[in-house]
Amino acid sequence: MKTFFNVSDLGNLTQALAEAREVKNNRFGFQPLGKNKTLLMIFFNNSLRTRLSTQKAAMNLGMNVIVLDVNAGAWKLETERGVIMDGDNSEHLLEAIPVMASYCDLIGIRSFAGLVEREFDYAETIVNQFVAYSGRPVFAMETATVHPLQAFADLITIEEHKKSERPKVVLTWAPHCRALPQAVPNSFAEWMNAADVDFVITHPKGYELDPKFAGNIKVEYDQRKAFEGADFIYAKNWSCPGVTRPADYGKILCNDPAWTVDQEHMSWTNNAYFMHCLPVRRGLIVTDDVIESPQSLVIPEAANREISAEVVIKRILEGL
C-alpha cells in the first residue's frame, strides 16, 4: 500500500476486517516489519486521539516515531507557489516536503480544510503535494476531505457490535457552535457505502455531502424516520459542503437544537448503539445521558483507532 486516503486503498474490506481482528489479538506480533523504520507524523492541526493512537500503533510495530507540530517548534510553511516569501512563512512546502521525507520511511499527515475555498480544500491541495513530492508512502491522519483511519475504526467497531447480518446504520447531522470540516462524514459515508450495511443519511436541507463520498445514497430529511429501526446512530456535525450552493461552503446553515441526539431520539431506534468520532461537544451534539449510556460506543471506537492505524501502517511497511 502506497497511500491511504480512501476505502478503495484497503482493497477487499472483509480481508481488511479479518486483518484488524488478527492485529487486535496480536498487537506486538509484527515488530520485525518496523525495525529501523521511522514514521514521521506531521500535524498542521491539533490532535489527541490521532496523535496518541497512531504513535501507539507504530510503536506496537517496533518503529521509531517522530512527531512534528508544524506550528509549534518548526518554521511556518508557505504552501502556495510563485510567491515572494517576505512574510511570516520561512520555508516553502516544496523544499520542506522532500527534506522531511528524507528522514523517514513513511508519512502520516493531518491538514484540515480551511473552509474558505471549496475548490482548494476538495482538491486536497496540501496533501497531494506530499504525495507528489515526498517519494514516500503517505497516509491521512485527517485531511481537508477525508479521515479514513476514523472510518476504518468505526467499521471495525460496527463489525464487533452488530447483532444482525446487515445492520441499519444512520449518519445524523447534529448542531455545533463552530463551522467544522466534512472529513469525518465524508469518509464515514464512503466506508458505509462500501460495507455490508443498510446506510441512511439524515441532515437539514443544504448539508448534502459531496457525491464523491456519499454516492447516490438517498438522504432522509426527516430525522425521526431515519432513526426508525436503526442499529447504529452515528452523530456528527459538519458545515455546509457547498454541493448545492457553492457560496454556502463552510457555513453554518442550521443550529436547531431539535437535531441534538437525546434519549427521545434514541427511543425511535432499534435500541441502537450511539457512535461519535470524538471530540464531542456535550449538550450540542448529544446529551450527557445518551453518551454515558451503556449503548454508547464512543470509547471502543476510539480504542479501535490504534487497530485501524496498525493495520494501515503494517500494510505500508509490507509494501516498502
Add this chain to the structure above:
Amino acid sequence: MKTFFNVSDLGNLTQALAEAREVKNNRFGFQPLGKNKTLLMIFFNNSLRTRLSTQKAAMNLGMNVIVLDVNAGAWKLETERGVIMDGDNSEHLLEAIPVMASYCDLIGIRSFAGLVEREFDYAETIVNQFVAYSGRPVFAMETATVHPLQAFADLITIEEHKKSERPKVVLTWAPHCRALPQAVPNSFAEWMNAADVDFVITHPKGYELDPKFAGNIKVEYDQRKAFEGADFIYAKNWSCPGVTRPADYGKILCNDPAWTVDQEHMSWTNNAYFMHCLPVRRGLIVTDDVIESPQSLVIPEAANREISAEVVIKRILEGL
C-alpha cells in the same frame, strides 16, 4: 502499586529506599518489565525536571513513552460536568480520559492547583477523575496538592547525605513574587513525618499547612530557632493554604526578605545541607552564594528524580 500520590502508597519506606539504591546501581537492569508497555505523560502545566526525569526513568525500563502537552497540540479539555460545551473547550475529560487510557498501560499526570477554590484543589478534582475513569494505574507528576516523586527523591537524597542516624530536617518557607501551590511542601511534610528524621517546619503566621499532610508537627515561627542544629534546610515558597482563614487561600501573605535563606541563615545550622526542589528564584528564595555552595544539594536532588520515578514506575509495572 495502582496509584502513587501519598507516602503510604509506597508501603515500607526502608524497603523503598533499599529498592532506590538497587535501581540507582542498575538502571537498565529491569527492561523486560517495560517491554511493549507504554507510559503516557499528560501535562496540563509546564515541566522541566519531571518531563525529562520521568521520561528517562521509563526509557531505562525499556518502555515506550508518549508525551502529551494538553495545551499545545491537543484539544482544550472541559473538566466540569453538566456544561453545554459551546466555548473554547472542544472535548470533555470524561471522554478524553478513557480514550487516552486506551492507548497506554499507565498514566503520569501533572495538573497544578488553580489556587482559586480551595475545595476544588484539595479534593484533587481533576486527578481523581483520571483515577476513576481511566482504568489504568495513575501516578502524580505534581497535582493540586501533592508532588510525591519530588518528596521521594528528597528522601533518597537525605538518606545519601545524612551524617547521623536521625538528622534534623527543617522545611522553611521563603518569599517569592508569585502565588505558588502547596504541593511540594505538603508532600515533603508528609514524607518527613513518615521518615526517621527530626522534622521541623518554620514559616510566617498564616502559612500553616493542611494537617492532612503536616500531621501534628509543631510549627516553629521563629526561623532562627528552627534553623539551630539543623542538618538539612529545605527551602520552599508556598501561598496561603487557607487552613486557618479559608478566604486567604492562594494569597501571598508575606514577602519579608528576612526569610530569604542566605549565609547568615545557614550559619545558625549544624553546617546544614541546602535543599530546594527547583526551579528556584535566586535572590528571593535563596542567595547565589548559598545555592552555589558545596553544601547545596539541589543538583543531586534533581538527579534523584530519575531514581524515584524509576522505582515508582517499576512497581506499577510489577503490579500490572
Add this chain to the structure above:
Amino acid sequence: MKTFFNVSDLGNLTQALAEAREVKNNRFGFQPLGKNKTLLMIFFNNSLRTRLSTQKAAMNLGMNVIVLDVNAGAWKLETERGVIMDGDNSEHLLEAIPVMASYCDLIGIRSFAGLVEREFDYAETIVNQFVAYSGRPVFAMETATVHPLQAFADLITIEEHKKSERPKVVLTWAPHCRALPQAVPNSFAEWMNAADVDFVITHPKGYELDPKFAGNIKVEYDQRKAFEGADFIYAKNWSCPGVTRPADYGKILCNDPAWTVDQEHMSWTNNAYFMHCLPVRRGLIVTDDVIESPQSLVIPEAANREISAEVVIKRILEGL
C-alpha cells in the same frame, strides 16, 4: 570527541569524510554504541531539519532521544548571573544545565544569536555555559556563531558531486527581509577554508565575516567575477557581522535584488550546482527556476544532515 562546534573538532577531514561514507552505507550498523544512551536535544529556537535529522541520526544509532523545546512546555530560563529573579524567568540556567545533563549522556543545543550585542553573541555566552556546567559532551545544533552540522553536511554534499579534484566554491550573500545570524556563513567559510577547494566569498561591502571563521580569504565584491568558473554556488543571507563597524552589528545594510541568484547569475558559472542550507525564502535568495533546476542540491544537502549528525554523535558515543 567531547564537543562539536568547529571544523577542528573533527580532526582529519579526509578521515571524517570517509567515515561519513561508511555511515551512509550502513546507518543502522552501530547500534550497540547507542544502547541505553540518551541524547537530549535542547531547542531555544525553531527547527525543522535539525530537529528531524538529529533525532533520526540518534535513533539510527539505537539511542533514546528526548526533545526539549525550552519555550514550549518548559520553564523560561534566566541566562544572566546576579539577577533577582522576580520576572518571567522561573529558573536559572546555572541550575537547569546540570539538572538537564543529569538525565542524559550527551546534549545537542540550538541557541541563536540575539543580534543585539555582538560581544555576547560572539562569546557564545549561552552555549559555553552548557559546556562549562553540564559535565556532558555538547554539540552545536546551530549556536550564535556556528552551525557545524550544516557545514559538515555541505562538505559531504560537495564531495559527492564535485567533478574536479579542487572545485571552485563560492559563498554568495543574497537579500532577505529579516536580519539573520551569521552562523551558517561562518561555519561554511571555516569548513571551506579547511577543505581542499578553491574558496571565494562575495557580498556587498560591510558584510565581511569575522576573520575567526573567514580567515584571510579575499572577498570578491563583484558578484559576477566571483561566480565566473564556479562549480558550486552556496547562497545565504546574513546580517552585518559588525567586523568593520561594530555599531552595525545585526543590521540589514543592503536589500539590492541584483544579488538574488537567478538563471542569469548561474549562466556566469561553470554550470555550477546551487546550494542553500534551507529554509530559503524564494524570490529573495533565489528564484523558483534555479532552486527547482536539476543543478539544485538543496535536498541532497538536507538529506546529508542525517549523515553529518550520525558521524558526530557516533564519535561522541565512542568517546564516552
